[in-house]
Amino acid sequence: MTSASSKPWLVEDGLWERIEPLLPVVERRFRYPGRRRIDDRRVLCGILFVLYTGIPRRYLPQELGFGSGMTCWRRLRDWNEAGVWQRLHELLLAELRSAGMLDFSRAAVDSSHLRAMKGGPATGRSPVDRGKTGSKHHVIVEAHGIPLAVSLTGGSRNDVTQLIPLIQAVPPIRGRSGRALRRPRRVYADRGYDHDVYRDKVRRFEITPVIARRGAEQGSGLGVHRWVVEGAVALLHWFRRLRIRWQIRDDIHQALVTLGCAIICWRRLKTSV
Structure with a gap:
């Protein structure tokens, strides 16, 4: 086939x-x-x-x-x-690293809302959808926009609360001899992540936080590095089943999200052949 x-x-x-x-x-x-x-x-x-x-x-x-x-x-x-989708994602990330296609000099994080039509765990009232029940995809990508990890929370969850869990969710990526990749040097985020307590938490992972300040003028230039995560979110939502959450079970939706990340990695890997 x-x-x-x-x-x-x-x-x-x-x-x-x-x-x-x-x-x-x-x-x-x-x-x-x-x-x-x-x-x-x-x-x-x-x-x-x-x-x-x-x-x-x-x-x-x-x-x-x-x-x-x-x-x-x-x-x-x-x-x-059985852990198939997560292991597949990690396998493809390792192959991307072996092909020299991963850049851990920086990472970027962002989130997106989606409607949760049937409710269930990891849902909540969405502040951007007139209080309707929704969920959030929280995404972290490396410098080229390759998804490293995605988590699912309720639609009312504050983005900054997921910054550390996202960093911790990045798996050890092998593919080359020596130490596995695990932590990017810098992490970029928008004003929704502006909180000094979380900046300090990020630094404890020996990662430099580069987060836009609330009230600062537009045009800081950080968007040059942040746009890649918006592109990754768009690619995930190119899978129509991920645009709206139809599953009551959060683990089933998370399975589809992880499979979507693996497919994105597979497409990138094919370009290196």
Whole structure:
């Protein structure tokens, strides 16, 4: 099964070669085998179809051969619980570092609101959406805009409270001999993160905070380094399933977000070949 530009949900051979070893092995029962298990690669295509198109899983077209929406949901859940999506993201980050495509001289953080249609954990009244129930994606990227970590909180959560958790969420990135990458030298943020207590906390990680001051004139020049995180948020929301939160379970939405980050990393990696 190969990819086509018009069908980005079809899993490319190179991507599948990286994902398949990460999937847990499920032994088939012999006494009561039941219905034959649908091929993992086809189910992954179904998961990506939902991620790209935003279609409710129950409406997943059966003629595409990806299995039912419930099958895709269960595999997404089981693979997330097995740590597949996080390990895939870390694997691709390591390959990007090996290719010389990661720059930890600086990082940038930002957040974006999204409507949470069914409520659930990690939701809250959104101050930018007339108090409607929503969530936030909090994103940290390296200098080129490659996503390093994304967290999910309620829509009312103050951005600055997630600054340290985002820094801590950056995984150790290997790919080369020597010490793994973990901490950028500087972290850039907008006025929403302007708080001296958190500047001090960032410095304890031996990272220099470069955060815009409230009340300062526009045109500080920091946007030259911050725009990359806005681009990463736009790429995440290019996956239609991530524009609105339809899942009640926060872990399922987080799984889709992490998978989206991995796909973005895979696209970047392909440009180095």
